[in-house]
Amino acid sequence: MGLYDFLAQYWPRLLSGAGITVAQFLLAAALGVAISLCMGLMKLSQNALLRGAAVTYIEIFRGTSLVVQLYWIFFVLPLFGLTIEKFTAGYLAVGMNIGAYGAELVRGGILSVPKGQWEAALAINMSPAQRMRRIILPQALVNMLPPWGNLMIELLKGTALVSLISVADLMFEARQINSSTFLSAQVFGAALLIYYVLARFLVTPFMRWLERHMARKLGRT
Amino acid sequence: MLDKTGFPLEMTGEDTPMVSFRKVRKSYGALTVLDDLDLDVSAGEMVSIIGPSGSGKTTVLRMLMTLERINGGVIYVDGKPLSHMPKGGQLVPANERHLRSRRADIGMCFQHFNLFPHMTALENCMEGPVQVLGLSKAEARDRSEELLEMVGMISKKDQHPSRLSGGQQQRVAIARALAMRPKVMLFDEVTSALDPEVIGEVTNVIRQLVSEHNLTMLMVTHQMGFARDISDRVCFFYGGRIEEQGPPAELFGNPQRERTQQFLSAVREAV
Numbered sequence: 001m002g003l004y005d006f007l008a009q010y011w012p013r014l015l016s017g018a019g020i021t022v023a024q025f026l027l028a029a030a031l032g033v034a035i036s037l038c039m040g041l042m043k044l045s046q047n048a049l050l051r052g053a054a055v056t057y058i059e060i061f062r063g064t065s066l067v068v069q070l071y072w073i074f075f076v077l078p079l080f081g082l083t084i085e086k087f088t089a090g091y092l093a094v095g096m097n098i099g100a101y102g103a104e105l106v107r108g109g110i111l112s113v114p115k116g117q118w119e120a121a122l123a124i125n126m127s128p129a130q131r132m133r134r135i136i137l138p139q140a141l142v143n144m145l146p147p148w149g150n151l152m153i154e155l156l157k158g159t160a161l162v163s164l165i166s167v168a169d170l171m172f173e174a175r176q177i178n179s180s181t182f183l184s185a186q187v188f189g190a191a192l193l194i195y196y197v198l199a200r201f202l203v204t205p206f207m208r209w210l211e212r213h214m215a216r217k218l219g220r221t
Numbered sequence: 222m223l224d225k226t227g228f229p230l231e232m233t234g235e236d237t238p239m240v241s242f243r244k245v246r247k248s249y250g251a252l253t254v255l256d257d258l259d260l261d262v263s264a265g266e267m268v269s270i271i272g273p274s275g276s277g278k279t280t281v282l283r284m285l286m287t288l289e290r291i292n293g294g295v296i297y298v299d300g301k302p303l304s305h306m307p308k309g310g311q312l313v314p315a316n317e318r319h320l321r322s323r324r325a326d327i328g329m330c331f332q333h334f335n336l337f338p339h340m341t342a343l344e345n346c347m348e349g350p351v352q353v354l355g356l357s358k359a360e361a362r363d364r365s366e367e368l369l370e371m372v373g374m375i376s377k378k379d380q381h382p383s384r385l386s387g388g389q390q391q392r393v394a395i396a397r398a399l400a401m402r403p404k405v406m407l408f409d410e411v412t413s414a415l416d417p418e419v420i421g422e423v424t425n426v427i428r429q430l431v432s433e434h435n436l437t438m439l440m441v442t443h444q445m446g447f448a449r450d451i452s453d454r455v456c457f458f459y460g461g462r463i464e465e466q467g468p469p470a471e472l473f474g475n476p477q478r479e480r481t482q483q484f485l486s487a488v489r490e491a492v
């Protein structure tokens with residue numbers, strides 16, 4: 001069966017899988033950004049307790065495998081009485097994992113803002129929170145957008161792992177189709193293509209747009 | 222009333238200086254940068270600080286702006302302690318809250334302008350009044366536009382700093398500081414990063430401030446001619462101490478100390 005015939009027959013399932021993948025991606029990205037921000041700020045905090053918590057979080061989630069984290073959330077937590085439905089467990093694991101990497105980007109982005117910006121903000125008597133929110137973070141964001149673009153691509157690829165806990169994403173559908181038809185080349189070829197299209201024509205252009213938009217806000221264009 | 226260590230909890234009286242450094246010490250690790258500095262600046266006075274590199278000029282301004290903590294002594298602004306706060310009849314090191322309440326009296330302009338790059342000239346000026354002073358947007362805009370007009374930058378008010386020349390950025394930075402209505406303005410080598418041909422546009426703004434406003438000003442500068450022109454008093458710093466100070470005509474015309482003479486002749490030769 002050629003790729004065309006194959007797609008003609010199986011596109012609804014691939015499409016629904018791709019839809020789940022996109023949903024997992026968006027939810028994990030939102031969660032990941034929120035965690036990154038929290039952990040990145042906490043790691044820069046004066047408070048040793050907050051700093052310690054952030055370091056621990058980052059160490060655990062960067063130092064261990066995403067698959068294992070996913071299994072922990074889905075299979076081990078229920079043993080402690082915390083049952084999480086598989087779709088939620090999927091994006092939770094991926095988002096929490098990406099948050100640990102993002103935290104370092106946030107931290108680096110904040111540190112990359114020149115010291116003079118902090119001082120100028122202090123000289124107009126802004127509070128520490130105002131300095132961070134109004135002056136430092138907007139500039140840090142611009143500096144960290146390019147590496148965030150890469151992280152988002154990693155995140156998209158990472159979502160394929162949720163198929164391991166039977167979330168019906170693109171990878172899951174592909175594996176299902178494969179096990180019933182054995183059309184491995186066609187089905188994984190199609191999956192490859194769809195992941196590529198999502199990354200290349202959705203995620204990357206969006207991040208580029210965001211970079212341009214932020215650069216314009218900085219008057220850099 | 223005096224605190225246990227002999228510093229007044231508050232300075233009162235007719236001739237209370239606007240700024241007073243009392244036995245202020247600053248060190249970085251083992252390096253003592255300022256040693257027992259005593260310096261009073263009267264309300265409305267323009268004091269220039271000159272001296273060789275590393276003599277502690279910038280540090281004096283940064284301590285006053287509360288960008289640096291001090292290691293000894295007390296700094297007063299408008300009679301009230303800035304570096305310390307009264308607590309149970311004693312002066313204890315100021316906490317963030319006290320610093321915030323006292324810092325409102327002070328504004329500073331930096332060598333490298335430090336404008337906020339993600340805001341236009343006007344937004345730079347409005348940021349403090351809106352966020353810190355709680356002015357309405359309209360009030361803050363009026364105030365900022367007036368100041369941008371004064372520094373000759375009103376036509377560029379909607380430009381981002383990246384579109385402005387150094388001289389233009391520094392003028393916006395002066396307007397931004399003034400928009401907070403400080404009692405004391407600090408200028409740290411505000412013309413050092415500028416091309417020679419635009420220095421005048423910034424010094425003219427400072428001249429105008431001196432002649433038309435009753436601000437207290439401390440200015441670190443390497444422009445001896447400018448310091449001589451506009452200062453009420455010039456302080457020559459050497460090795461973290463005031464080696465010599467006096468009216469500009471005297472300090473430049475007839476310096477008493479050998480180090481002052483050496484420094485001034487070295488500067489003249491360099492020109």
Ligand SMILES: Nc1ncnc2c1ncn2[C@@H]1O[C@H](COP(=O)(O)OP(=O)(O)OP(=O)(O)O)[C@@H](O)[C@H]1O
Nearest residue numbers: 249252254272273274275276277278279280281441
């Ligand atoms: N953050 C710091 N850590 C350590 N040493 C510092 C720090 N800031 C300043 N110093 C030292 O303090 C001394 C005084 O510095 P300061 O910047 O006040 O000098 P300055 O008179 O302004 O010199 P310049 O004319 O070069 O600007 C110098 O020896 C400098 O190296």
Ligand SMILES: [Mg+2]
Nearest residue numbers: 278279280410
């Ligand atoms: Mg200096």
